[in-house]
Amino acid sequence: SQKIEQNSEALNIQEGKTATLTCNYTNYSPAYLQWYRQDPGRGPVFLLLIRENEKEKRKERLKVTFDTTLKQSLFHITASQPADSATYLCALDMANDYKLSFGAGTTVTVRA
């Protein structure tokens, strides 16, 4: 069956370091992959979208890569700040239909 897996462990990093999160998927080749940020008790907020023919996408301190051979996306937060502490979710369409499937998320805590 189709699965989306994100880092199972929470990530604790020192301010100023780079956080790297993984999103692995199986049994399908999505055309698009998205990353969202979710704060406790709030809805997810869109961060970045990457297409299958794009290897890398950047937005300010954020960088996303998309490796369709490895079936993996990496999400990087460079020069991390305590305000970056949140849960980060990857999302993709597992069957090229209208259903958006989310991973379970990775919780990042940035220590000052």
Next chain:
Amino acid sequence: ETGVTQSPTHLIKTRGQQVTLRCSSQSGHNTVSWYQQALGQGPQFIFQYYREEENGRGNFPPRFSGLQFPNYSSELNVNALELDDSALYLCASSSGGGAKNIQYFGAGTRLSVL
């Protein structure tokens, strides 16, 4: 803020009752998707409405139903509530379905079933 509003913010019901959750979509968006998010999990797709028609459904039983109105606002109805229905219910509006369209989420409705 996304412009997507959900009501109520919190709700407590007992097993077997029925509940209606409401969502106002962002201006200009014709598609509304509903998700259920259990604690510590990612959002799970319930269904999507496009121009007042159901346009895709996840693995949820028929007691989960919905509506979309001409102004593109939407309702989620859950009948015969079960304890496992306790979750954060999220509504997202977009200009179309699938991962090529950005989802704009509301803050959610926290449902507790006792």
